[in-house]
Amino acid sequence: MIFFTIGSRNFSAQAQVLHSSLRDFYPDLKFYFVICDEIGSFDRNLFDFECIFVEEIGIQKIEDMQKKYNITELNTSIKPFAFNLINEIHPGEPIVYFDPDILIVSRLHELEEAIEAGANCVLTPHLLEPTEWAEMNETRILQFGAYNLGFIMLRGTPDVVRINTWWARRLEKDCVIDLERGLFVDQKWADLFPSFIDRTHVLRHPGYNVAYWNLAARSVTQQSDGTWSVNGAPLRFVHFSGSRISADPIFSRHSTQFKKGGLRDLDALFDQYVEQVITSGNEYYKRYPYSFNWDGAKCQNIHTPKPVEDEESISSTARVVDEVKPHLPFLELKATHRAHLASAEFAARALRRREIEEQGLRQHTDFGLVEGHCAVCGSSRGFREVPAAGEVKQGHLVDWSSRLICNGCGLDAKARGLIHFAFQQFSISESTRIAVDTVTDEALAVLRERCPELVRLQPAQLSIVAEDVIETKHPAAFAPHLNDKQSFDLLILTNASSTATSFENSEAQVAGRISPQGTIVFVPPFDSWTLAHTDYANPHPTGTGSDGMESPTGKDMTIREMQSKLLIHDAPPDESGSTQSSLPVLRHYAYWSKNFAYFGAQNFVSTLSFETQLP
Numbered sequence: 001m002i003f004f005t006i007g008s009r010n011f012s013a014q015a016q017v018l019h020s021s022l023r024d025f026y027p028d029l030k031f032y033f034v035i036c037d038e039i040g041s042f043d044r045n046l047f048d049f050e051c052i053f054v055e056e057i058g059i060q061k062i063e064d065m066q067k068k069y070n071i072t073e074l075n076t077s078i079k080p081f082a083f084n085l086i087n088e089i090h091p092g093e094p095i096v097y098f099d100p101d102i103l104i105v106s107r108l109h110e111l112e113e114a115i116e117a118g119a120n121c122v123l124t125p126h127l128l129e130p131t132e133w134a135e136m137n138e139t140r141i142l143q144f145g146a147y148n149l150g151f152i153m154l155r156g157t158p159d160v161v162r163i164n165t166w167w168a169r170r171l172e173k174d175c176v177i178d179l180e181r182g183l184f185v186d187q188k189w190a191d192l193f194p195s196f197i198d199r200t201h202v203l204r205h206p207g208y209n210v211a212y213w214n215l216a217a218r219s220v221t222q223q224s225d226g227t228w229s230v231n232g233a234p235l236r237f238v239h240f241s242g243s244r245i246s247a248d249p250i251f252s253r254h255s256t257q258f259k260k261g262g263l264r265d266l267d268a269l270f271d272q273y274v275e276q277v278i279t280s281g282n283e284y285y286k287r288y289p290y291s292f293n294w295d296g297a298k299c300q301n302i303h304t305p306k307p308v309e310d311e312e313s314i315s316s317t318a319r320v321v322d323e324v325k326p327h328l329p330f331l332e333l334k335a336t337h338r339a340h341l342a343s344a345e346f347a348a349r350a351l352r353r354r355e356i357e358e359q360g361l362r363q364h365t366d367f368g369l370v371e372g373h374c375a376v377c378g379s380s381r382g383f384r385e386v387p388a389a390g391e392v393k394q395g396h397l398v399d400w401s402s403r404l405i406c407n408g409c410g411l412d413a414k415a416r417g418l419i420h421f422a423f424q425q426f427s428i429s430e431s432t433r434i435a436v437d438t439v440t441d442e443a444l445a446v447l448r449e450r451c452p453e454l455v456r457l458q459p460a461q462l463s464i465v466a467e468d469v470i471e472t473k474h475p476a477a478f479a480p481h482l483n484d485k486q487s488f489d490l491l492i493l494t495n496a497s498s499t500a501t502s503f504e505n506s507e508a509q510v511a512g513r514i515s516p517q518g519t520i521v522f523v524p525p526f527d528s529w530t531l532a533h534t535d536y537a538n539p540h541p542t543g544t545g546s547d548g549m550e551s552p553t554g555k556d557m558t559i560r561e562m563q564s565k566l567l568i569h570d571a572p573p574d575e576s577g578s579t580q581s582s583l584p585v586l587r588h589y590a591y592w593s594k595n596f597a598y599f600g601a602q603n604f605v606s607t608l609s610f611e612t613q614l615p
Contacts, residue, residue: 001115001153002090004032006075006082007100008290009042013245013282014100016329017273019049020280021104021237027334030090030345033100034082036075038291043595045353048331057081061172066292069175074292076185077175079149080168087156099150101240103273105228108236110205111153119201120160121193122153124209127217134216135257141213143179145187147202148209150239152190163196206231211239212255220266228269238269245277245286279425281327328375328596330421330589330605350601353592357599370404372597375420377446379408383597386412404597410440414523415494417591417598419447421605422492422521433515436492455488489515493522517609524588524606585609 003022005015015033022029031049034057035042044051054062059081069077079097086095094115098104114122126141126148154160167189175185182188194200206218207230220230220238228235242252251260251270260267370383383404404413411419419436428434428451435455439447447454587609590602 001026001112002030002032002086002093002095003098004034004082004086004095005098005100006034006036006079008037008071008075009035009040009288010286010290011100012285012288013277013280013327016047016280017276018098018100018102018104019047020276020332022098024334025104025107032082032086034078036071036078037288040288040291042288043593045349045356046329046593048329048349048590052082052085054078057085059172065172065175069293070177071290071292071294073175073177073185076149076187077171079186080164080171083154083156083164084161084168087161090156092156094153094155096153097149097151098237099239099241101243102150102237103240103269103276104237105235105269106207108208110203110208110236114201114203115153115155117201119153119199120155120157121197121200122203123147123190123193123200124151124203124205126209126213128204128206128214129217131214131216135255136213136216143182144184145191147187147190147193148211148213148239149187149190150211150241151209151237160197163193166196205233205236207233207236209237209239210235211241212252212258213241215258215263215266220264220269222265222268228265238266238273240270240273243270243273245274245282249274281329284327326373326375326595328420328424328591328593328598330425330591333588333590333604346601353594353599353601356594369407370597372404373595374406374408374411374416375424375596376411376416376443377406377409379406381407383407383413404599409443409446411443413598413603415439415443416596417603418492418494418521418523418605419443420596421589421591422490423450426490426519428490432490433488434490434492435488436494438495487515487518489518491518491520493520519607519609521605521607524604 003026005018007015012033019031019033022031032052033047033049034052034054035044036054038055039053044053057078059065059078062078065074065077083095083097087093096111111122125146126136126144127138131137154164167186170189171186174183176183177185194202210218210220210230218230220228220235222228240252242250242254244250244253249260249270251258251263260270263270370385372383373380374383383406386403386405405411406416415438419439422428422434426432430450430452432451433453433455434447434451435457436447437457439456444454444456585608587607589605589607591605592598592600592602
């Protein structure tokens with residue numbers, strides 16, 4: 001299956017959450033984000049999926065559509081055109097569309113079965129039974145269409161392509177919200193699909209497309225094992241249509257019947273979704289102005305009104321996105337994603353990133369200035385290249401981690417990336433206890449403006465922390481170097497990878513210097529996919545892991561094996577005096593950015609969080 005979504009730039013956070021939730025169950029998925037907006041300053045290479053802008057689809061009448069349609073109408077009108085383009089890239093494959101405001105909760109087994117049985121089109125009805133007393137009753141559904149096109153699967157057979165081309169032609173003029181004429185964007189046309197498309201499968205499963213329009217007949221429940229069900233069947237995905245993501249979120253602006261706080265178990269899932277969207281940079285992305293006509297030629301958009309708090313700035317073409325610090329996507333890597341770096345898709349992305357880097361670098365033998373923005377000090381003075389001893393620059397440099405030094409604060413790319421990650425991904429306040437190693441005086445001053453109590457570890461402390469915490473020896477050894485009462489919620493080790501070389505044959509011990517719910521942030525001293533130990537100074541490692549990737553030790557360790565080695569014993573007593581053991585959670589993330597000068601095919605950061613207490 002090939003997956004895609006459509007949205008404007010201001011929905012980039014939702015698109016990331018959709019992609020991430022799909023990736024949990026389809027780790028090798030092919031995913032496209034079709035962006036109904038102008039490219040502008042948007043960095044499409046930040047993401048771990050392909051971005052296609054509307055101008056790249058090749059829609060003949062797109063300029064007329066941009067002038068005529070409001071934001072909802074235009075976004076929905078390009079759906080059949082996007083289907084046809086993606087079918088050209090993946091001919092004959094089942095292509096699955098999801099609205100960006102959808103969260104996948106479990107694997108889509110019923111969809112897979114329908115495709116395996118030969119379905120050429122799969123649709124989900126708004127309702128599976130009468131709801132005449134509900135806010136969204138049958139009469140209203142007849143206005144909007146029998147099927148919700150926040151989800152649809154089409155297989156690129158010749159007949160489907162023919163009908164899809166007819167659909168695209170009709171949407172050039174009639175993708176409108178005009179209930180009096182019996183039209184509702186792209187969706188009402190789909191009422192004809194079961195008649196037009198042979199082998200159309202209507203997926204009558206309560207776990208698909210759960211949303212405000214069918215909650216009157218569906219009860220969402222979280223089971224004791226953490227899984228979700230609806231009316232006794234597995235919950236597959238929730239469609240948070242019309243939701244507002246903010247500090248005071250709204251479940252759906254389209255419903256007065258279902259509101260946050262009255263959704264029972266679904267409230268918890270909505271809270272999780274809101275947190276994921278916010279963490280994915282919603283505060284930043286929502287500030288991107290829409291490139292076309294928000295309200296369309298009719299100057300009305302009841303379905304998608306401008307957010308009240310942002311109306312003035314959204315309508316202004318002079319709006320500055322950098323009012324909020326730019327968001328950097330950090331892609332979490334899981335054990336099921338290990339084949340990713342060996343894929344042709346990643347190779348193509350790495351090549352494109354390399355070309356972008358080389359275009360932005362000075363093409364001569366001197367080490368010069370690289371343009372970019374520092375996420376730590378906020379400087380846009382750029383970065384200077386610092387070569388290794390005796391090195392002569394010849395085109396592209398392979399390892400940028402310690403070479404691109406910020407001209408504002410003096411931090412290298414590796415340190416900037418870790419601090420960027422920590423301050424973006426964690427909820428940090430003035431009271432958060434943070435320790436960081438080897439930061440410059442300039443960087444320390446900037447960081448202490450946000451966290452006055454931030455501690456800079458001295459070199460003597462650093463070597464012990466790196467060896468005893470990251471190499472998982474007993475960290476009590478570094479206690480004499482710190483105040484006896486000093487402990488940290490967040491420990492950022494920018495130099496751990498050069499000091500720590502082995503996790504093997506040792507057990508991690510929780511020290512009193514890391515709070516019970518604390519986290520260590522560090523550059524992994526191993527390849528983040530194979531978890532085989534990597535000597536960054538040696539460009540020609542020896543040995544081969546079980547997946548064929550070379551490693552210096554010849555030892556391949558899975559994440560599950562790594563976590564088993566990190567089982568904690570002898571944890572310090574809690575406030576009640578009792579001693580518990582905890583299971584630390586090891587996570588890995590990948591990132592890249594031209595604007596922040598995080599170069600290379602991929603950069604990695606790892607976290608070790610002491611989250612789960614065991615009896």
